[in-house]
Each structure stands twice: as structure tokens, then as C-alpha cells.
Amino acid sequence: MGIKKLADLIRSDAPDAISQKEISDYSGKVIALDTSIVVNQFRAATPQLSPLTGLFFRTLTFLEHDIKPVFVFDGKPPVEKLAVLEKRAEAANWNSTNRTGTASSQTQDCHQLLKLLGVPVIQAPGDAEALCAWLVREGTVDAVASEDMDTLPFGGCILIRQLNAKKSSEVIEYSLSKLLTKLGISHEEFVDLCILLGCDYCEKIKGLGPKKALKLIQEHHNIENVVLHINRKTHPVPENWKYIEARKIFLDAPQTPAPKLIWSEPDENALVKFLCHDRGIKENRVRLRMERFRQKRESLREERVKERAAGCSRQTRIGDFFRVTRKRVQPTEAVGSSSSNRKRPKSK
Missing domain, CATH: 3.40.50.1010 (5'-nuclease)
Structure with a gap:
């Protein structure tokens, strides 16, 4: 996979x-x-x-x-x-x-x-x-x-x-x-490397191992140039190779507007009806798990009350646990930057 x-x-x-x-x-x-x-x-x-x-x-x-x-x-x-x-x-x-x-x-x-x-x-x-x-x-x-x-x-x-x-x-x-950064390649070169390694969207060049594939991409930068520098007898290129189509799937994946994300309280009674009465799952399993869930959440609430009292409360309050999350500010870093540097949305 x-x-x-x-x-x-x-x-x-x-x-x-x-x-x-x-x-x-x-x-x-x-x-x-x-x-x-x-x-x-x-x-x-x-x-x-x-x-x-x-x-x-x-x-x-x-x-x-x-x-x-x-x-x-x-x-x-x-x-x-x-x-x-x-x-x-x-x-x-x-x-x-x-x-x-x-x-x-x-x-x-x-x-x-x-x-x-x-x-x-x-x-x-x-x-x-x-x-x-x-x-x-x-x-x-x-x-x-x-x-x-x-x-x-x-x-x-x-x-x-x-x-x-x-x-x-x-x-x-x-x-x-x-x-x-460590491999010293761009995202586009990395996509070509992944195609050489073997992906879901096309065949791979037989006999070409990960180390060799990485070295070839680092030296020649794309599949077109790699093909010119391999032994076609020991590493036969597939007929009608769909690597261009695979590359396009990775680089031009369909984009969709970022949705508004909303979390709400689980509906225990509706869950029991759906899972147990309609789908045959044992009711005691569902009820017991929901009880543990409530106890765990209550424990978290108590911990955060103590933290606030001690003056070291965390940024995310239990009151913000179920809330609307707006789309974050567009990050300025290049693809692959750490999510920890992104601005998080303000609570309403």
C-alpha cells in the first residue's frame, strides 16, 4: 500500500x-x-x-x-x-x-x-x-x-x-x-523518486532498488533523465509506462475549498439505537464505552481546573473542546513545513 x-x-x-x-x-x-x-x-x-x-x-x-x-x-x-x-x-x-x-x-x-x-x-x-x-x-x-x-x-x-x-x-x-532537506531534492524530484520505488498508479522499473533510485534522482533530477542513464537490459522500462500520468496525480491532485469543521457532543441514545438496535452490536459494550468516555472527559476537565488555579493552564480549554474551527491563515512556508509554526484560529 x-x-x-x-x-x-x-x-x-x-x-x-x-x-x-x-x-x-x-x-x-x-x-x-x-x-x-x-x-x-x-x-x-x-x-x-x-x-x-x-x-x-x-x-x-x-x-x-x-x-x-x-x-x-x-x-x-x-x-x-x-x-x-x-x-x-x-x-x-x-x-x-x-x-x-x-x-x-x-x-x-x-x-x-x-x-x-x-x-x-x-x-x-x-x-x-x-x-x-x-x-x-x-x-x-x-x-x-x-x-x-x-x-x-x-x-x-x-x-x-x-x-x-x-x-x-x-x-x-x-x-x-x-x-x-536531508535527501537534497525538491518535492517534484521526490514524486519521481516515489514513482521509481513503486506506487499505486503505474508500474515500476524492475530491478531498481531504493538506494539506486535515490542516487539516480539526486544525480539526474527526473525520470526522463534517469531512463537515459540506466542499463535497459538489467532495468527494463515498462511498455506504455504511465509515469507521467502518475506524476500528474501526485502533483495536481484535485483541490477543494477548506470546509468549516464542527465538533459536537456524541448522541449516546442515537448511537445505541443505530449500533445496537439497528446493527446488532451489544448494547452493554456501547453503554460501558460511553461511560468511560464521560469519566475520562470529566477527569480532563478537573485537571484543567487545577492547572488554571495553579496559573499554568494550557491554551486549549475544555470549554473549547467542541467548537467550530475556521480555516487557518495560509502558511507562508514551503510545502513540508512543520504544522507547529502555523497560526491557529482564535476561539469565538
């Missing part, structure tokens, strides 16, 4: 672009998530359970940590990606992939669940990953949480992996600006 062996290449050649984090480090942050990746994780891990259960539990965990999640849904996939999607569906014994972008019954259920949980949902025109990257570039969100490394060639400034509820899980953050 995403860019083949990119994570390995970053670890070996640009380790400074990686930070080890904890979920609590993202308290007060607005995080965009590719919903299909989250749902597919639960489908693969617990095929006997509805993915709605996992989505319900994980979303509450984010909210408990004062993380403001924004769930982005896939639209119509690029035609260049259909073959990859079909292979993935076949390998997982799932139904054929959605070629039209029309919301499936499962997608509609996820929409409804997230609405009842009070978190924003955005429909992407194409790949959700591309829109997530656009949102962080625009400053609408602080980071993208995804297991898919192609967030980076799409221009996602900050990518977070392994952001989940497991206490043993070590959250990993990637900085695109630090990555490009």
Missing part, C-alpha cells in the same frame, strides 16, 4: 525526518484520517466483527485525548489505480472495488456513525489520501494520520503512523520538509 520501501529508505537515509511520539502529543490537534484505511484495518484484524465497532472505539479514544479527528472518505478512484484496488480486494476476499465512487452501504453506515459521534466528515472528489494532504498543506488540519506513505508525495507536510489506542504502539511522525 502506498510507496514501496519508502519507510525503509527514510529510516536509512533521512532518519532526522522521523520523530517518535505518543498519542498524548497530539492533544488539541486537528488530524485528518483516510477513513477507508481505518475501516480496512478493522476488517482485516477482526473480520468476525463489524468495522463500525472499531471505528466507534477508536474515535472515542481520539476525543478522550483531546484530538479533533476529521474523517475523509474516498471518491471516484483514478483509473490508474483500479488494477491495484482489484488485486487488494481479491487478496482480502472482499467484494470488487468501487469504481464509481458511489457510497456503499458500509460507507453510509460509517457516515452515520461519525455524525452521531459529533465529528466532521469530508467527501473527497478522488483519493481521500490526496485530499488529506491538501488539507494539511492549506493549514486546515495539523497532520494526516495514515498508514499509507503516499501522503508524502501528495504533499502532506506531517504524516503520522500507528496513531491508535494500543498502549504499546509507538506513534511515528514524518516531516516532509526535513525529508526533502
Whole structure:
């Protein structure tokens, strides 16, 4: 999924672009998530359970940590990606992939669940990953949480992996600006590198490993020049290679106006009706989880009251937990700059 062996290449050649984090480090942050990746994780891990259960539990965990999640849904996939999607569906014994972008019954259920949980949902025109990257570039969100490394060639400034509820899980953050600086290449050159490594939108040159691909891009700057400097016998170039189309998908992803993001209180009674009465999930699981959620939030409220009394209150108050987030000021830094330097919107 995403860019083949990119994570390995970053670890070996640009380790400074990686930070080890904890979920609590993202308290007060607005995080965009590719919903299909989250749902597919639960489908693969617990095929006997509805993915709605996992989505319900994980979303509450984010909210408990004062993380403001924004769930982005896939639209119509690029035609260049259909073959990859079909292979993935076949390998997982799932139904054929959605070629039209029309919301499936499962997608509609996820929409409804997230609405009842009070978190924003955005429909992407194409790949959700591309829109997530656009949102962080625009400053609408602080980071993208995804297991898919192609967030980076799409221009996602900050990518977070392994952001989940497991206490043993070590959250990993990637900085695109630090990555490009360390590798000494531009974003456009990085996109060509990712195509050479292997992406979802076209074939790759066989036999060309990550180290060799990076060296070639650093020396020759684009795929057109790389092709002129490789041994075509040992590294055959695919016939009718669609690398130009893939490059365009990464660099010219559809853009959409930054939406107004609104978080509200979860509707417990409506959640019970939807999840338990309509979808057959055990009511005691839902009720107990909502009770823990209320207790955790109350504990946070008490902690912040004590902090204010001690004169060291945090900038984000519990009263601001559910609020409207306006579009942030357009950042002046280049693509890949850290979200920590962006101006955050003022509370109403």
C-alpha cells in the first residue's frame, strides 16, 4: 500500500525526518484520517466483527485525548489505480472495488456513525489520501494520520503512523520538509523518486532498488533523465509506462475549498439505537464505552481546573473542546513545513 520501501529508505537515509511520539502529543490537534484505511484495518484484524465497532472505539479514544479527528472518505478512484484496488480486494476476499465512487452501504453506515459521534466528515472528489494532504498543506488540519506513505508525495507536510489506542504502539511522525532537506531534492524530484520505488498508479522499473533510485534522482533530477542513464537490459522500462500520468496525480491532485469543521457532543441514545438496535452490536459494550468516555472527559476537565488555579493552564480549554474551527491563515512556508509554526484560529 502506498510507496514501496519508502519507510525503509527514510529510516536509512533521512532518519532526522522521523520523530517518535505518543498519542498524548497530539492533544488539541486537528488530524485528518483516510477513513477507508481505518475501516480496512478493522476488517482485516477482526473480520468476525463489524468495522463500525472499531471505528466507534477508536474515535472515542481520539476525543478522550483531546484530538479533533476529521474523517475523509474516498471518491471516484483514478483509473490508474483500479488494477491495484482489484488485486487488494481479491487478496482480502472482499467484494470488487468501487469504481464509481458511489457510497456503499458500509460507507453510509460509517457516515452515520461519525455524525452521531459529533465529528466532521469530508467527501473527497478522488483519493481521500490526496485530499488529506491538501488539507494539511492549506493549514486546515495539523497532520494526516495514515498508514499509507503516499501522503508524502501528495504533499502532506506531517504524516503520522500507528496513531491508535494500543498502549504499546509507538506513534511515528514524518516531516516532509526535513525529508526533502536531508535527501537534497525538491518535492517534484521526490514524486519521481516515489514513482521509481513503486506506487499505486503505474508500474515500476524492475530491478531498481531504493538506494539506486535515490542516487539516480539526486544525480539526474527526473525520470526522463534517469531512463537515459540506466542499463535497459538489467532495468527494463515498462511498455506504455504511465509515469507521467502518475506524476500528474501526485502533483495536481484535485483541490477543494477548506470546509468549516464542527465538533459536537456524541448522541449516546442515537448511537445505541443505530449500533445496537439497528446493527446488532451489544448494547452493554456501547453503554460501558460511553461511560468511560464521560469519566475520562470529566477527569480532563478537573485537571484543567487545577492547572488554571495553579496559573499554568494550557491554551486549549475544555470549554473549547467542541467548537467550530475556521480555516487557518495560509502558511507562508514551503510545502513540508512543520504544522507547529502555523497560526491557529482564535476561539469565538
